[in-house]
Amino acid sequence: MSSETKQILTTDGIPLEVSLKKAEKKNKIKAFLLVAPLLFFLIITYVFPIGDMLLRSIDDKMVTQMLPKTFKAMENWDGQELPDEEVFAAFHEDFIKLVEDKREGKLSTQLNYTKNGFKSIIKKLRRASKKFEEGNYKEQIMSVHKRWADVEYWRAIQRRAPEFTGQKYLKGMDMYVNEEGKIVSVEEDRRIHRVLWLRTLEIAFFVTVFCFLMAYPIAHLLATLPMKYSNLLMICVLLPFWTSLLVRTASWMILLQQQGIVNDFFVGIGLVTDDNRPEMMYNKTGSYVAMTQILLPFMVLPLYSVMKTISPSLMRAGKSLGGTPFVAFWKVYFPLTIPGIGAGCLLVFILAIGYYITPALVGGASGTLISNQIAFHMKSTLDWSFASAMGLMLLSGVLVIYWLYNKIVGIDNIKLG
Amino acid sequence: MALPKYTEPHYRIWHYIYLTICGAVFFFLIAPLFVIFPLSFNAEEFLSFSDGMKSLDPDAFSLRWYKDMIYGTKNPWGLAAKNSFIIAIFATIGSVILGTVAALGLSSRHMPYKGLIMAVLISPMIVPLIISGVAIFFFMAKAGLAATHTGIVLAHIILGTPFVVITVTATLSGFDHSVTRAAASLGSDPVNTFMKITLPLILPGVISGGLFAFVTSFDEVVVVLFLAGLENTTIPIQMWTGLREQLSPTILAVATCLIILSTLILVTAELLRRRSERLRGINR
Numbered sequence: 001m002s003s004e005t006k007q008i009l010t011t012d013g014i015p016l017e018v019s020l021k022k023a024e025k026k027n028k029i030k031a032f033l034l035v036a037p038l039l040f041f042l043i044i045t046y047v048f049p050i051g052d053m054l055l056r057s058i059d060d061k062m063v064t065q066m067l068p069k070t071f072k073a074m075e076n077w078d079g080q081e082l083p084d085e086e087v088f089a090a091f092h093e094d095f096i097k098l099v100e101d102k103r104e105g106k107l108s109t110q111l112n113y114t115k116n117g118f119k120s121i122i123k124k125l126r127r128a129s130k131k132f133e134e135g136n137y138k139e140q141i142m143s144v145h146k147r148w149a150d151v152e153y154w155r156a157i158q159r160r161a162p163e164f165t166g167q168k169y170l171k172g173m174d175m176y177v178n179e180e181g182k183i184v185s186v187e188e189d190r191r192i193h194r195v196l197w198l199r200t201l202e203i204a205f206f207v208t209v210f211c212f213l214m215a216y217p218i219a220h221l222l223a224t225l226p227m228k229y230s231n232l233l234m235i236c237v238l239l240p241f242w243t244s245l246l247v248r249t250a251s252w253m254i255l256l257q258q259q260g261i262v263n264d265f266f267v268g269i270g271l272v273t274d275d276n277r278p279e280m281m282y283n284k285t286g287s288y289v290a291m292t293q294i295l296l297p298f299m300v301l302p303l304y305s306v307m308k309t310i311s312p313s314l315m316r317a318g319k320s321l322g323g324t325p326f327v328a329f330w331k332v333y334f335p336l337t338i339p340g341i342g343a344g345c346l347l348v349f350i351l352a353i354g355y356y357i358t359p360a361l362v363g364g365a366s367g368t369l370i371s372n373q374i375a376f377h378m379k380s381t382l383d384w385s386f387a388s389a390m391g392l393m394l395l396s397g398v399l400v401i402y403w404l405y406n407k408i409v410g411i412d413n414i415k416l417g
Numbered sequence: 418m419a420l421p422k423y424t425e426p427h428y429r430i431w432h433y434i435y436l437t438i439c440g441a442v443f444f445f446l447i448a449p450l451f452v453i454f455p456l457s458f459n460a461e462e463f464l465s466f467s468d469g470m471k472s473l474d475p476d477a478f479s480l481r482w483y484k485d486m487i488y489g490t491k492n493p494w495g496l497a498a499k500n501s502f503i504i505a506i507f508a509t510i511g512s513v514i515l516g517t518v519a520a521l522g523l524s525s526r527h528m529p530y531k532g533l534i535m536a537v538l539i540s541p542m543i544v545p546l547i548i549s550g551v552a553i554f555f556f557m558a559k560a561g562l563a564a565t566h567t568g569i570v571l572a573h574i575i576l577g578t579p580f581v582v583i584t585v586t587a588t589l590s591g592f593d594h595s596v597t598r599a600a601a602s603l604g605s606d607p608v609n610t611f612m613k614i615t616l617p618l619i620l621p622g623v624i625s626g627g628l629f630a631f632v633t634s635f636d637e638v639v640v641v642l643f644l645a646g647l648e649n650t651t652i653p654i655q656m657w658t659g660l661r662e663q664l665s666p667t668i669l670a671v672a673t674c675l676i677i678l679s680t681l682i683l684v685t686a687e688l689l690r691r692r693s694e695r696l697r698g699i700n701r
Contacts, residue, residue: 027527034522035534038515038578046541046575049552056555214442221439235683236447242679242686243450244636246656247672251449253664254456259465261452296446325428354545356639361660371547378551378643391548402543406536 050395057389060165063110066103067094071161079158082151088138091157092129099126115156121145168389173197193373193390200369203287203359204352208299210292211348212341215299219340222300223307237304241297249358252290256281256362282364290358295351299344306340339408346405350398370394450676457482457669464664482670493650494671501651504566505634508573512630515574516581517623521615523582524589535582542579546639549576554643564646572640577630584629588622588693621693628686632679 008016064071069090077083098104108122121144128144142149159177170176170183174191178184185191222230222237240248255262263277272278280286310333318328356371363369370390377387420432460479461467469477486494519538522528541549553572554563562568592615600610616623638653645654652671659668 024527027525028529031522031525031528034525035519035528035538036522038519038538038582039534041515042537042541042575042578045556045571046549046552047537049556050544050548052555053548053552214445217435218439218442221436233443236443238683238687239680240446240450242632242683244653244656244672244675244679246636246638246653246660247453247675247679248449250656250660250664250668250672251452253660254452254464254669255449257464261465264465293445293449296442350543350545354547356545356547357657361657371545374547374551375639375642378554384551384555387551391551394545395548398543398545 050392053388053392056385057168057392058164058166059385060160060167061163063107063160064163066098066107066110067091067157067160070094070157074158074161077158079151079155082138082142082149083154085136085138087154088141092132092137092141095125096129099129111157111160114159115153117147118153118156121147121153168386169393171386172390172393196368196370196373199284200353200371203284203291203367203369204349204355207288207291207295207352208345208349210288211296211299212345214292215296215303215344216337216341219300219303219307222304223310224312237297237300240293241301245294245357248294249290249361252286252293252358252362253281256286256289281362282367284363284367286362286364287359287367287369290362291352291355294358295348298347298351302343302347303337303340306337306343310336342408343405346401346408350401350405353398353401354394453669453672453676457666457673459666459669462666464666464669482666485667486670486674489667492667493655494652494667497650497652497655500566500649501635501653504569504573504649504651505631507566507570508577508634509627509631511570511574512577512581513623513627516578516626516630517585517619519578520582520585520589521611523586524592538582539579541575542583546576546637550640550643553640557644563644564649566649569641569644569649569651572644573630573634573637576637576640577633580629580633581623581626584622584626585619588619592618621689625686625689625693628682628689632682 010016010019012019070087073087073090074083077087095104095107098107104122104126108119111118111122125141125144125148128140132140147153159181167177172193174186174193175183176186218233218237222233225233254260257263258277258279258281260280262280263272266272267274267277280289314332314336315325315328318332319325323331353369354371355369356375359367359369360372360375363372371394374387374390374394377383377390420429424432455470456464456466458478458480459467459470460477460481467477486492523531523535523538528534553575557563557568557572560568562571596614596618597610600614601607605613636653638651638657641649641651641654642657645651652675656668656671659665
């Protein structure tokens with residue numbers, strides 16, 4: 001009874017609590033409706049397609065759909081000895097259908113990925129299958145080629161039964177499933193992807209370090225100079241920031257070429273002889289130099305915005321308490337800039353790890369990154385599922401860093417310009 | 418930054434070393450842009466300074482690459498420039514409308530799941546472009562929008578909205594919500610309030626977000642490389658092809674024009690930023 005008497009009613013006679021909740025809910029819906037158009041637009045055009053990439057990267061339905069009856073019959077096969085007549089008959093039935101649709105070539109390509117040697121025996125089987133008599137397919141197929149009587153090849157077919165596979169991811173790490181079903185690495189001299197991953201990490205790491213070392217002093221200068229000078233110098237940071245990436249890459253291509261200005265300068269000061277000009281482009285050096293300059297503003301701006309908030313009196317206090325300028329800097333100023341350092345380093349690292357254009361233009365063969373490999377598979381080999389798999393591996397790395405960034409800086413605190 | 422008179426000599430030396438380092442870094446940042454200017458007026462077909470240019474011989478300079486850029490018969494720059502501007506303008510309009518409206522919702526304190534939704538809205542900026550390119554290509558191919566202007570505009574809206582969301586939310590963070598309540602109490606409907614009160618106040622943020630979206634679209638090459646057909650070629654695509662095949666001075670003429678454009682954008686953005694800070698009462 002007592003709770004009823006305490007209840008406050010609005011003028012409409014509805015309890016205040018209910019009325020407030022209603023208003024709150026209405027406000028929530030209003031706010032959400034404003035965000036909804038962009039949110040749904042992005043979910044449909046962006047988030048779902050990334051999910052689609054995931055499906056593509058593990059999709060292995062092609063063979064499954066080409067040999068449905070075979071795989072059904074194989075369910076009772078233990079894989080120890082040659083399968084029995086039932087499997088052979090089902091395989092024959094599937095195969096005849098594929099030959100009718102002229103799709104047996106695709107089957108041979110796919111099976112050849114799993115085990116070498118399928119191409120020729122499928123061709124032979126196609127020719128022979130025209131003269132096959134009804135019944136006893138096991139004998140007839142086995143007589144086409146001795147590999148058809150080899151249990152290894154039937155196991156290889158069976159391995160393609162699942163609709164999904166992680167083999168593209170393994171391939172991205174230079175690994176594969178061998179005949180015993182174990183995950184092993186490819187031979188040492190064919191491990192191209194591991195080299196690329198390591199190089200991507202290495203270049204992204206060192207570009208971040210270089211950017212930090214160069215950005216820290218100038219951000220400090222910009223933050224401590226009087227406004228009228230710092231505004232002028234800020235243009236040096238902002239103009240490259242707003243200039244087209246391709247323009248900046250082009251200028252590095254001009255500067256770094258063998259007859260370019262940097263080499264002219266080196267010859268001029270006698271560092272190298274004229275006929276011995278170093279290659280500074282189309283290798284790692286090119287990627288390092290160009291990426292560092294291009295990403296430098298992304299380090300300067302967060303550092304600057306943090307340093308701007310540090311009061312100069314703190315350094316003075318440190319010095320007045322007996323610290324040398326270096327001690328005061330190290331013990332007082334530097335710790336206060338750590339949020340800016342974190343923001344800048346993570347931002348530059350995230351951008352560098354996914355860089356594509358600049359390495360492709362100035363990196364040559366030894367300076368390209370994992371992104372270039374993804375683009376190569378998208379545009380040249382058309383192995384889209386492999387490109388998707390590598391893209392998602394890269395993405396998961398970036399998301400980890402993004403999560404860290406969010407923990408340390410918070411995404412709402414990203415500042416631009 | 419003058420040093421106090423009592424500074425000890427070795428700190429004085431350190432200070433000058435520090436200033437030298439800063440000077441070198443500023444030089445490293447800005448100098449590469451200025452190489453392009455003189456070389457785009459080269460009379461010859463080389464990408465290095467000829468002897469005539471070094472001695473400032475007027476005959477060594479010419480406008481031939483600019484003429485080639487505009488009148489060159491084989492040059493696709495005209496079509497590319499037209500496409501680039503059309504795509505960038507529509508992408509900017511789309512990004513600004515979607516982004517501003519979303520930012521209004523996000524700044525409301527009633528917004529549920531703010532962190533999660535913000536993460537989704539910002540993600541196109543964080544995810545490496547190559548991955549966005551692959552994903553957007555898959556979508557556009559399925560929707561039948563690959564190699565169309567519409568497809569590229571939509572793709573650039575995806576990439577441009579995060580910038581608008583960030584700049585407008587930042588502007589709204591210093592926004593005094595009592596003015597909209599005052600407008601409502603005086604009988605204004607929400608749309609009218611937005612157009613007459615909120616929008617003029619957050620306009621600097623909206624425009625600077627729009628500039629980011631414009632530049633993002635105008636300079637974007639990775640996603641367009643996947644999406645564009647011959648008809649949809651843009652300036653970045655032409656530059657990319659040119660830089661890959663052969664570096665001709667015509668590209669430098671185009672690059673010079675782009676630098677001038679970016680200078681204009683920079684000046685506009687800076688003026689807006691200052692105006693916005695004044696309006697929000699931030700005096701730094």
